[in-house]
Amino acid sequence: MLEIKDLYVNYGNLQIIQGVSMAIKDGEMISLVGSNGAGKTTLLKAISGLKSVNSGSIIFDGVELTKLTAAQIVENGVVQVPEGRKLFPDMTVQENLELGAYLKGPKSKRKDTLEYVYTMLPDLLVKAKQPAGSLSGGQQQMVAIGRGLMTCPKLMIFDEPSIGLSPLLTDIMFDIIAKVKDSGVTIMLVEQNVQNALKLADRGYVLEQGKISMEGMAADLLQNEDLKKAYLGM
Ligand SMILES: Nc1ncnc2c1ncn2[C@@H]1O[C@H](COP(=O)(O)OP(=O)(O)O)[C@@H](O)[C@H]1O
Numbered sequence: 001m002l003e004i005k006d007l008y009v010n011y012g013n014l015q016i017i018q019g020v021s022m023a024i025k026d027g028e029m030i031s032l033v034g035s036n037g038a039g040k041t042t043l044l045k046a047i048s049g050l051k052s053v054n055s056g057s058i059i060f061d062g063v064e065l066t067k068l069t070a071a072q073i074v075e076n077g078v079v080q081v082p083e084g085r086k087l088f089p090d091m092t093v094q095e096n097l098e099l100g101a102y103l104k105g106p107k108s109k110r111k112d113t114l115e116y117v118y119t120m121l122p123d124l125l126v127k128a129k130q131p132a133g134s135l136s137g138g139q140q141q142m143v144a145i146g147r148g149l150m151t152c153p154k155l156m157i158f159d160e161p162s163i164g165l166s167p168l169l170t171d172i173m174f175d176i177i178a179k180v181k182d183s184g185v186t187i188m189l190v191e192q193n194v195q196n197a198l199k200l201a202d203r204g205y206v207l208e209q210g211k212i213s214m215e216g217m218a219a220d221l222l223q224n225e226d227l228k229k230a231y232l233g234m
């Protein structure tokens with residue numbers, strides 16, 4: 001279980017995250033939606049240990065993450081698939097995947113996990129020996145997801161996985177995320193694609209200017225008039 005309590009994150013004098021509290025239960029999928037600049041990526045970076053926090057706490061399975069390094073957070077089972085994929089373009093798809101399993105625990109299971117990743121993402125097996133940079137945007141996003149799976153995560157965090165993808169590829173991407181969830185991984189999905197993100201999730205949170213403005217069951221949020229007006233153009 002992930003529990004964020006009264007979190008504040010600044011960039012210099014700019015207060016970006018302003019008192020965010022949220023919780024994700026084991027096996028649950030939540031979507032965090034909000035406009036560009038709301039602070040979604042900043043919040044995710046704080047969870048992953050890529051950005052220091054000013055106050056508040058982020059507790060995962062009883063461990064305070066704000067005191068850990070990014071690598072220790074991965075070791076504790078929390079992995080982020082970053083916005084913009086961040087692959088090594090000259091390395092092969094398989095080499096990129098194997099990089100995900102650099103920590104001791106996952107490394108010892110690397111062969112089995114790789115096999116599992118190729119079952120989850122069969123398109124990648126065909127491309128295993130190709131440089132990651134030669135793949136299409138959608139396929140690169142799959143490599144990034146595969147690399148995340150290689151860490152054997154308990155909680156997987158996605159930062160706008162559908163950005164830049166065609167509607168068809170977006171559907172495929174959301175199907176993959178649903179499959180990851182079905183395999184027992186807890187999911188936190190950040191999206192500007194509010195409709196799709198909430199359709200898939202159990203619960204949702206709306207972030208506006210660094211604060212949670214709405215939260216609830218995803219199905220209820222999709223019916224919410226304010227949300228429809230602000231984010232679904234209805
Ligand atoms: N490295 C940074 N330095 C200074 N300000 C930043 C930095 N990264 C993001 N910001 C600011 O923080 C705010 C929230 O950005 P971000 O978390 O990326 O929002 P979102 O992911 O919701 O689009 C924006 O106003 C952005 O300009």
Ligand SMILES: [Mg+2]
Pocket residue numbers: 040041042083159160
């Ligand atoms: Mg962002």
